[in-house]
Amino acid sequence: xxxxxxxxxxLYLLCHCGISKYxxxxxxxxxxxxxxxMYFAQATQGKRRFASFRSIAALILREMATTYGKSAGGYIWxxxxxxxxxxxxxYVFSLAFRSPSLGTNFPIxxxxxxxxxxxxxxxxxxxxxxxxxxxxxxGYPAVTFMDAVIARFLLSFxxxxxxxxxxxxxxxxxxETHTIHNYSYMINAMLMAAALGLGIGSINCVLWSIFPVWxxxxxxxxxxxxxxxxxxxxxxxxxxxxxKYLWYNPLVHITAEMRKGFYPTYSGDFISPLYVxxxxxxxxxxxxxxxxxFHKQILNK
Numbered sequence: 001x002x003x004x005x006x007x008x009x010x011l012y013l014l015c016h017c018g019i020s021k022y023x024x025x026x027x028x029x030x031x032x033x034x035x036x037x038m039y040f041a042q043a044t045q046g047k048r049r050f051a052s053f054r055s056i057a058a059l060i061l062r063e064m065a066t067t068y069g070k071s072a073g074g075y076i077w078x079x080x081x082x083x084x085x086x087x088x089x090x091y092v093f094s095l096a097f098r099s100p101s102l103g104t105n106f107p108i109x110x111x112x113x114x115x116x117x118x119x120x121x122x123x124x125x126x127x128x129x130x131x132x133x134x135x136x137x138x139g140y141p142a143v144t145f146m147d148a149v150i151a152r153f154l155l156s157f158x159x160x161x162x163x164x165x166x167x168x169x170x171x172x173x174x175x176e177t178h179t180i181h182n183y184s185y186m187i188n189a190m191l192m193a194a195a196l197g198l199g200i201g202s203i204n205c206v207l208w209s210i211f212p213v214w215x216x217x218x219x220x221x222x223x224x225x226x227x228x229x230x231x232x233x234x235x236x237x238x239x240x241x242x243x244k245y246l247w248y249n250p251l252v253h254i255t256a257e258m259r260k261g262f263y264p265t266y267s268g269d270f271i272s273p274l275y276v277x278x279x280x281x282x283x284x285x286x287x288x289x290x291x292x293x294f295h296k297q298i299l300n301k
């Protein structure tokens with residue numbers, strides 16, 4: 001019998017090959033993610049046909065009800081938060097500059113930097129608190145810690161794709177942006193942001209549960225990240241002497257990749273998807289290993 005995660009990998013390639021030359025990276029990530037879920041489910045609970053998929057679906061529905069469904073404005077706020085952030089950036093910087101670093105429209109320039117950055121930050125935060133959020137349900141044999149992590153990741157990822165579509169469509173309907181879409185770069189940027197968020201979040205999932213103070217420290221350490229991730233500028237605006245240091249921030253590659261999907265004249269020669277996916281895979285592997293090693297200690301804490 002062909003393992004189900006191999007079937008999913010093959011199905012993804014059949015449906016999506018040709019969309020982007022970077023499909024091989026997401027192929028590896030999807031295989032690792034789904035394969036890890038099936039392995040951990042079998043290792044901790046024994047073979048359960050499709051039980052993990054049912055648990056993940058139930059956890060996603062629970063999250064939708066508790067996170068977004070408590071009030072009528074729950075889902076609206078998921079859209080309003082980035083809208084207000086982009087509007088504020090556009091207004092403030094339009095007073096100081098005649099045009100952004102790329103193009104002539106401030107909202108679309110800041111949206112192409114802010115949205116992938118916001119996706120990474122939110123996914124890493126949601127995954128990082130997965131065990132804390134789902135702790136009451138992890139006592140049931142049918143629910144594993146990997147189910148909780150994957151459920152929060154998938155819901156956050158799908159939510160941000162929807163928010164991205166709504167905001168970009170809205171901006172292009174209201175303004176004359178003079179941009180040309182290249183969907184392969186857009187998709188790759190979102191996949192990189194999601195993969196990196198999952199990797200960092202899986203490590204923080206262990207650290208936040210064992211060392212609660214680390215959550216506060218992590219929040220403080222991430223404050224300058226908004227400025228250092230090329231959300232407000234492009235890499236080429238930085239003096240050459242400092243570009244080599246900024247290159248090591250994977251978020252700089254993600255925001256630049258997204259902007260390549262809108263500005264055909266922007267080359268972004270420094271972008272290295274392999275570097276970003278390498279960090280994502282390394283942190284993801286380390287995070288899953290730590291979860292497998294310490295999940296019982298965390299749940300019994």
